Amino acid sequence: MTTTLKELGLTDYKFGFVTDIAADSAPPGLSEDIIRFISAKKHEPEWLTLWRLKSYRHWLTMEEPRWAHVRYNPIDYQQIIYYSAPSQRPGPKSLADVDPELLKTYDRLGVPLHERALLAGVAVDAVFDSVSVATTFKEKLAELGIIFCSFSEAVQTHPALVQKYLGSVVPQGDNFFAALNSAVFTDGSFCYVPKGVRCPMELSTYFRINAAKTGQFERTLLIADDGAAVSYLEGCTAPMRDENQLHAAVVELVALGDAHIKYSTVQNWYPGDKNGKGGIYNFVTKRGACRGARSKISWTQVETGSAITWKYPSVILQGDASVGEFYSVAVTANHQQADTGTKMIHIGKNTASTIISKGIAAGFGQNAYRGLVKIQPGADGARNYSQCDSLLFGDKSGAHTFPYIEVKNHTAQVEHEATTSKVSDDQLFYLRQRGLSEEDAVTMIVSGFCKQVFRNLPMEFAVEAQKLLSMSLEGAVG
């Protein structure tokens, strides 16, 4: 190749502004007192306070996992601020009550929060640091019986539902970061779609880490009752800061009989600067349970940000003939590292799963796919197809594949394929001689490479993802 592409992803982070709002924070550090403080701040019932404390005590006995193919300096969990809420009048009743600075922030992010929300037809639950700021379209959804609100609100208004499902997919002691999250989670989104209801619009959450030295520990719980269907969008950004910030979220999805959940993420946390300084540590536990027959959970993720990504959106296929899907594009440029993939646990009969993972590594980026496909003895007729492709730019980047395939049923059919290559000179030459600039040619090849994933994104996100990708590619060709 004549031109180097190693500068892929060198464009500046466009969302790196800090919003100056007085924040109501806890002192840094973690102790039972802090957890009680968070719980008290959020006026939580006693069972939840105890649940948090139990998680914390379990977390104390756990060790930080070291098996992921990523490197980072030890995290000092006593330096993190576990609670940071933008201080404002209590309980915003409408958008007019919300701090205009905040709204301006979302404006710059392009979140369709205000009237644009109406135009875009998107109901947004925006999480700013740790507290959900405002939720749009709530009334409209309420007419259908759909509950869509911040997690803390759900704890107040629908405690029975929360208590029933919280921790039922990702138990408190599931892993180190999930246990930490269970102890200190501050807010997040809650959604319940009742029996037979198809949610008429895309639901969306926008996360943003604003305050310095804060960790964001949000908790999302999404339940689709029998025959319900919902499509959920999640986007993430964070301002530029020199130090690393921890983001340890937990997402739990529950799909009952014939329910469909589509969960899409565009993750664009601050990836750190060109020398790998700063950036978000994105250590997230995402898991869905297909509890009922013929239920379906589909994860789609576009991971372009974060200094380190460590997440494995998984599906537990309990119900017979349930379906799990995972579509992922992960881009690591500069010094970014990603160890991401999925777990498909086949328990029910005739369950099916599809895994499509596309990794792009540039600069010093390290991109690993790690996945588990497990077929339990009772999963007759289970079917899995996995495809993991990696595209490399520059000889300092790395692409790795660590699939685990465990089959305990002989009627199962499991296929895994992985390839790694760079953009071929032939492809580039062909496009160049058709009059495309090298940059356009690379963009075209990369979007072709990611197409299988992008076409599974809802419209709004597909546009954003394409934009993010081409932004990363700007200046890639020198």
Added chain:
Amino acid sequence: MTTLHPRPSTPTPASVTLAPTSAPDWLTVIRHAARLEFAHLGLPQARAEAWRYTSVQPLEALTRPTPPYPDAGRRSSAAPLVAAWASLTPCSLVLVNGHFVPELSRIAALPRGAVAGDLKTAVADDLPSLKALFDLQTHDPGRGLTALNTASFVDGVVLLVPAGVEVPEPIQVILIQVGEGTPTASQPRLVLSLGPESAATFIETHLFATTTPVAANVTTQVQLADGARLEHLRYCENAPAALHVERTEVTVSRDASYASSVFLAGGALSRDELCVALNGPGAKVVASGLSLGHGRDHLDAQTVVEHHAPHTTSDQLYKAVYDDHASGVFAGKVVVHPGAVKTDARQSNRNLLCADTAVADTRPQLEIYADDVKCSHGATVGALDPQALFYLQSRALGLDAARALLTRAFAAEALARVANPGVKAAWQRELGRRLGAAEGFPS
């Protein structure tokens, strides 16, 4: 014309251990270091990633003392097994319980300068090229078992081929385990070194003349100089009570090529680890494997291929058939190190499950630190295609015959890569026999 060790006339005492006095100083130092290393590393731990799907509990048996030189009764009980396999090649060296047995071995003429013989004699003669072979180091947690072997091997086989020499006939080593009154663990050591532009075929046949539990920890070291070519074939017979662990460490220099085939025909716990380092441009490895598990067998095939130099090639095909309660593992890692551009690495693992209770775990891995490479791997687990079965049934084959035919065709692909015609035919015969040969079809 011929150089062979030991001289066939050498009388062999009833009980031989490698006396410290007969070993050169450098080996004493290496073995002492290995003893310390093993004391430090110990046996693989249950949580070790390389032992994720294989129980480490039985490995305890490998630390038992090495068995004494087999007595006349044990040597004669090994004889029929030798007779069945020795016909493959004019030159076969026999180790019983890790001890070289001259009267069972058949020695043939080798080209000038080539040495094939027992390790103990070679060590006593202090062959100059041996030291370099023992100095080969790899940095891998799996080294614990290698260190154990280095510290405690009693005998083994050495094959040295000088520059430019092609050994026309394959060299076979037949390793037989015969039960002992007390539990023991044999630690055979195989050492192969091929000089520049030389070529050879090396066959390992592991057999068991016992139903009592036996354990073996085999370490094989292979060094291929520039342009050398080696075909390395390993067959491990089914032994319901045997623990068999073998680790083969190979270094491949510029333009040299290494072809490996392993056939695990069963065993309570049979594990074949192959670690290949492609160190020079143009180095190539082609590896294939076939595992056939029945009863409660557990078969484990592990490969690590490290591409250290540009323009290196690796191609792996591992297939497995598991029936009854058998379980099996394939773990294949391909690492492309920085600078190893134009690497072409392919890996394929296919598993066939024939019973409800059979289990297959597979873990192919790619670690790539260079951009201009072509790497791929694929893995499948499944049952026979019902449509293919239906097709054969519609052509008037019984269900069992149709199954046997398809299973055999599936497994035979892995054996097709064996270049040596004699071994290929013998292995195919074994395959047919084990799969209950599709009756009425030529084997």
